[in-house]
Amino acid sequence: MTDHTPADPELLYSEAEGDLRAAVRSLLADRAAPADLPGRAEDPGAHDAALWKALAADMGTAGLLVPERLGGQGASHREAAVVLEELGRAVTPVPYLTSSVIATETLLALRAGDLLGELATGRVAVLAVPLSAGPGHEPATTGTVTGVADAARADVLLVPRPDGLYAVDAAGATVVPQTPLDLTRPVATVTAGTGGTRLADAGAAREAVRRGLLAGAGLLASEQLGLAEWCLEETVRHTRERHQFNRPVGSFQALKHRMAQLWLEVVNARAAARNAADALATGSPEAPLAVAVAQVYCSRVAVHAAEECVQLHGGIGMTWEHPVHLYLKRAKSDQIALGSAGHHKQTLADLVELPAPA
Template sequence: MRFGEEHGELRTAVRLLLSRYEGAAAWEPLTRQIGVAGLAVPEEYGGAGCGPIEVHVVMEELGRALSPVPYLGSAVLATQALLAAGDTELLPALADGRTTGALAWAESGAWRPEAVRARAVRDAGGWRITGVKDHVLDGADADVLLVVARTEAGLALFHVPAGAGGVSREAHTTMDLTRPQATLRFDGAGARALTADGDRVLAHVRDLACTALAAEQAGAAERCLELTVAHVRDRVQFGRPIGSFQAVKHRLADAFVRVESARSAALGASWAAAEGSPDLSRYAAVAKSACSEAFSAVAGDMIQLHGGIGITWEHDAHRYFKRAHGSAQLLGSPAGHRDRIAEVLVGPCGAGAQRRA
């Protein structure tokens, strides 16, 4: 598993733009100059026709910078949901980047398909959706809303116009301010059905989203380690850099192993996705679990080894720690994904395990 020259060029370009533009202001140059919004969209729909490896590179760099751009919510979750559903009408607009999408899936903090309670019923005017969705990435500002709802036949995916009647959106002040989330409420909102095969679509989207999120976590963990190593080289106590103390060296060695293990797990999942491996679900679950825990551990070490400055508002350490905590629960907890792995290997783990996924 090796990156090619073109991947290095993509990484350099993304990192350069993220260093020039702060926060959400980076989205426009990223989409105009590099085309990240349509990176995984087929060329016939206005995209670049790339795949999971290129998405992996972009997500690593976004993680390093803790960028708040809507890449995961729009270019991964929403775009992959449309591709899996086989509905291409909205793809050109999302690939352009001027339009962003959001996938309204989770309910009561759960990302399990069986936890979906939103209902879709058909009447003379078409489909109507009623329900509440939470943890919708960039849901307050997205132009395209894709909603998972339950019909009499099972789970299905719908497109609800953002300005439709019966739709209300509430942005939340989350602990991680770099990842905007919202609660969406639907009260008989008109919708267009995209596919009735919701279970298959969600399973595929979850695997690809977990793979992309793991890459982001690995990139952020690597940046935490870099910043920490630089600090312990410069910080002097008792006449010597604190990085020369054996206890600090041990902590850094452990952090290095965690980062490298996380990068391997994330890259393994991305390669499995690129090759269309039938074991993608297992690779994705391993990557999401391993990278979540590695990022959380390394971000915690970063705060501790920075000492007092690590808990100040002015330093970035707290921002990485908050992103680590939030991303660990996004798309399912590490324990929930380990339950998924166990189900593949040894069968169902029981009702208790099911509730954690």
């Protein structure tokens, strides 16, 4: 056995991360339980401002990536990943990934202290790029962008333009809601016009956007992990309680094998997601590789877990009243968010200098 060195990835959770998980899970159990999700999703435009305030401002999770001197917590991507795991478990409709990770990381790259301090208090900023945009995305040259996640919830829009990145008050932009597959993460078409405050020139803006999208893609894997864990646990619970032929259906060998296979996939997804979060937290030069691996693997596992959850719940899994259909929709939406699997496979191929799969 080799000794652990500082360069080795740390995949285990610390005591502080465990305490953070317990606090976030307790809040969501009280305010955003999965059983209540179908009713809340009936109104995709609704935004639970009280829940966001409790999570982002009162608990301080919005400022985890923001340095303490700017009013944040001075934590790291590891702690933000724990929050996203819990938000994924409850498919919570809050703009944490878009504002507290992607927008915050973009502003960190630009050292935009004033805006970062505002985001740490729960103000919402959204990077005006399509939800499907992965690291390396080239911003549109037109003033209208479609598929921008959480734009309707934003106070500030970070708008990439050919000459740089601008901060635009959302009240002065045109935001037209679109019909999303995932009702818990609304998307919209954004037209920001020509106003706003210039934050960076074109070169700095390009690098900042790349950094924001890289962090978003890496920590999206933790959201996918949390979603897959809930689906597995809910499936095991249901098949233990549901009886056929006077036996729990979970005791049938065919179902045991399917759940055992899913458990193995979730364990591997946890390793990939934690590796990506740790690489981002430590500023590892291998972060792009870790992020690409995590997205290629975790996106598939989340979809598989949600599909198995629907199927093994039988008839109830197909009803609108059970929340599992919203987990499947979030998993499918996340599968193409922040770069598709094909995009990340191409990234992997480029990084290791091997031909990408056709």
